[in-house]
Amino acid sequence: xxxxxxxxxxxxxxxxxxxxxxxxxxxxxxxxxxxxxxxxxxxxxxxxxxxxxxxxxxxxxxxxxxxxxxxxxxxxxxxxxxxxxxxxxxxxxxxxxxxxxxxxxxxxxxxxxxxxxxxxxxxxxxxxxxxxxxxxxxxxxxxxxxxxxxxxxxxxxxxxxxxxxxxxxxxxxxxxxxxxxxxxxxxxxxxxxxxxxxxxxxxxxxx
Amino acid sequence: xxxxxxxxxxxxxxxxxxxxxxxxxxxxxxxxxxxxxxxxxxxxxxxxxxxxxxxxxxxxxxxxxxxxxxxxxxxxxxxxxxxxxxxxxxxxxxxxxxxxxxxxxxxxxxxxxxxxxxxxxxxxxxxxxxxxxxxxxxxxxxxxxxxxxxxxxxxxxxxxxxxxxxxxxxxxxxxxxxxxxxxxxxxxxxxxxxxxxxxxxxxxxxxxxxxxxxxxxxxxxx
Numbered sequence: 365x366x367x368x369x370x371x372x373x374x375x376x377x378x379x380x381x382x383x384x385x386x387x388x389x390x391x392x393x394x395x396x397x398x399x400x401x402x403x404x405x406x407x408x409x410x411x412x413x414x415x416x417x418x419x420x421x422x423x424x425x426x427x428x429x430x431x432x433x434x435x436x437x438x439x440x441x442x443x444x445x446x447x448x449x450x451x452x453x454x455x456x457x458x459x460x461x462x463x464x465x466x467x468x469x470x471x472x473x474x475x476x477x478x479x480x481x482x483x484x485x486x487x488x489x490x491x492x493x494x495x496x497x498x499x500x501x502x503x504x505x506x507x508x509x510x511x512x513x514x515x516x517x518x519x520x521x522x523x524x525x526x527x528x529x530x531x532x533x534x535x536x537x538x539x540x541x542x543x544x545x546x547x548x549x550x551x552x553x554x555x556x557x558x559x560x561x562x563x564x565x566x567x568x569x570x571x
Numbered sequence: 572x573x574x575x576x577x578x579x580x581x582x583x584x585x586x587x588x589x590x591x592x593x594x595x596x597x598x599x600x601x602x603x604x605x606x607x608x609x610x611x612x613x614x615x616x617x618x619x620x621x622x623x624x625x626x627x628x629x630x631x632x633x634x635x636x637x638x639x640x641x642x643x644x645x646x647x648x649x650x651x652x653x654x655x656x657x658x659x660x661x662x663x664x665x666x667x668x669x670x671x672x673x674x675x676x677x678x679x680x681x682x683x684x685x686x687x688x689x690x691x692x693x694x695x696x697x698x699x700x701x702x703x704x705x706x707x708x709x710x711x712x713x714x715x716x717x718x719x720x721x722x723x724x725x726x727x728x729x730x731x732x733x734x735x736x737x738x739x740x741x742x743x744x745x746x747x748x749x750x751x752x753x754x755x756x757x758x759x760x761x762x763x764x765x766x767x768x769x770x771x772x773x774x775x776x777x778x779x780x781x782x783x784x785x786x787x788x789x790x791x792x793x
Contacts, residue, residue: 413657416793439659447650453589465578468659492589 372421399569452494479510575660579668623692624753678710701756715780722787
């Protein structure tokens with residue numbers, strides 16, 4: 365088992381978003397987190413990514429508490445949040461190189477160019493990101509997925525938001541490919557997408 | 572680890588080169604503040620010489636304040652800071668990288684400009700050297716302590732004022748020993764005790780500030 369959450373509880377201010385949440389995720393498995401706005405989907409993903417602390421419960425990665433693993437866990441995790449983490453002053457290619465460096469990885473210029481081409485940004489690769497549309501900025505953030513086959517766990521918060529049909533299909537195929545290679549994926553989405561996971565399960569948060 | 576440090580420093584320097592206004596703003600502010608005093612108090616050399624250390628140091632301190640809030644704010648706004656918190660590099664290393672980049676872009680240019688603007692106060696050569704050395708040792712302390720304040724006030728409404736209220740009192744010892752050293756040199760005495768104390772503050776800040784800043788950033792996201 366890669367990831368295991370037990371008796372997880374999350375509070376925001378005085379509001380308890382969820383409690384007693386348990387799930388486990390193994391290789392090639394997809395966890396779809398669903399629920400209405402404000403039900404705690406993003407909060408759950410942030411807990412699993414190690415960005416915030418649960419009010420109760422533990423999250424274990426390969427049997428060890430993620431709070432103790434810290435960078436050891438971070439090296440195995442790819443997180444794409446609500447914010448794109450795209451610097452407007454940098455081009456798509458520079459942003460991609462930077463985000464890979466943050467994850468402790470490097471990729472050659474040709475590998476980055478290939479990734480940007482796959483995500484549909486080949487003609488905008490050198491343009492400062494301030495000239496890109498919201499959907500294109502989202503693609504820059506998601507371009508990492510093309511070079512992230514060695515991250516066992518992907519955590520994707522609304523990855524399909526602002527994407528057109530073609531980009532959406534590309535991202536779905538990247539997720540499919542990752543699951544086929546034995547990676548694990550946790551994602552939230554409000555869109556109807558078909559992901560071909562061998563094992564998939566859902567958590568529906570009610571808020 | 573050093574790779575992570577280098578990549579953060581290079582990233583922040585490149586970012587600043589793409590928005591040069593950010594660097595120029597506080598440098599122009601520093602020069603204007605320092606230049607306004609001789610115009611305001613008159614051209615009495617003795618008065619200017621006695622006021623110079625305090626004026627240059629207060630201007631350097633206020634110029635540092637101008638850029639402190641931006642240390643983490645832009646990365647917080649666009650989600651980059653989130654990625655840094657779950658980066659493969661230790662957060663402390665990233666924080667040190669950002670502090671070094673902040674100093675290279677704010678403290679170092681002010682230090683290099685100080686002897687030039689100090690000339691208008693009729694400071695002796697010895698005093699100008701001590702002024703430069705004191706800023707060289709003291710301005711990193713401003714970036715280090717300021718980093719803690721910037722992290723503590725991250726995302727807080729009216730954070731700029733709160734940041735000033737938090738860090739300005741902590742800057743007082745740096746101001747006293749920085750300006751005091753120049754005053755001693757101007758009087759022909761040794762500035763070593765003041766510079767040594769500044770060095771001690773720098774050493775202490777190097778140990779405590781990155782750790783405190785990292786903790787504050789984690790709290791801000793918790």
